[in-house]
Amino acid sequence: MRSMTENEAAPSDRSVPPAPGADRYLALDFANSDLALPGGRSLDLLGTPEAATRWLIERGLASDDARLQEVCARRLRDLREQVGALIATRIDALPAPPEALRAVNDALTRAPAASLLAWDRTQGLHRAQAHPADQVADHALAVLAADAADLLTSPDADLLAACGSPPCRRYLLRTHGRRHWCSVRCGDRARAARAYARRTATP
Template sequence: MTESVSATAHPAPCPPAPGAERYVALDLANSAVALPGGQLVDLLDTPGAAQDWLVRRGLAPVDAGLREICAARLRALREQIRALLAARVGDRPAPADALDAVNDALTRAPAASLLHWSADRGLYRAAAHPTTQIVEHALAALAADAADLLTGPDADRLTACGSAPCNRYLLRHGRRHWCSTRCGDRARAARAYARRTGRTEES
């Protein structure tokens, strides 16, 4: 059973995975981190945490005032991007619902203030609700970044971290299949233990 841990209680479970500094969509996909012991740290678990995440990546102003519905939309896009990454890494067809979600995010950001009419004001132009508009633009930017990653030259370097229980994705460098030094150490320790166990059983 996976136990959720507050991002504020565990703010930095590990450094960004290779490639996350270049692709913010990869960083988003890795914002729910599985840790040993069945723990999961969700960096978007509250509206405040989600807003901080967006602010640190230049996708929202510090006074955005995100609500839970906005944070939930960000988490939902994360899961759909993860589904597309998993399909790409596993050489499987892309899930239709994930494609629809990313395409929906790509096309929802308003490009201009729309024309409205009311009895007291007559014709006027106004943007959508400011917070909603901020989120729409952030989701569109993240979706576009995911599309660029999945269709660009770096797509062949995408891989999943090879150290259980880590659930993060990264861009592979050479033969490296780990998202961090900690995961690499854990994978090597597991292999060494398996070899020792195998020799013990044979003797």
């Protein structure tokens, strides 16, 4: 599968509607950030440091002046793979992979959980989460890992499903317990594939 580079005229993540549930769980949006596109192409929204930085900024996980290096972007991609593995095994009712559990728990412990007491002239005394510029990745990883843990241990975990329209590899929360497509586009493609299979089936 050919991956699109930053210089190609590729659709952004904003041109692809979020999968059901991704607006409620950032971890689901995170797991879905490696997109399969028509024509055998793919678009990795964390594929470069610039793309990963933009993804974090757009989701409020980094300030506008943040700049990730490749080592941090790779850590995000690695955690995404492990979160995806946990979601996949939860859908299939399989044991959670130990390496995925370790990766999520490691990310959970990398950033301070408590909001610190701070003061400035505008707000006076207030609580603020401390994540200086050199800890942007740690903070983002901790937030994403916590959200993944919340999703996977919530009643919503029973609604997790993989999109049923290959080659899409996104996950979703089923609506009304029925939907297995992440978007109208994927639903249309699946219905078209079934119709074609019926037309060409050997009697």
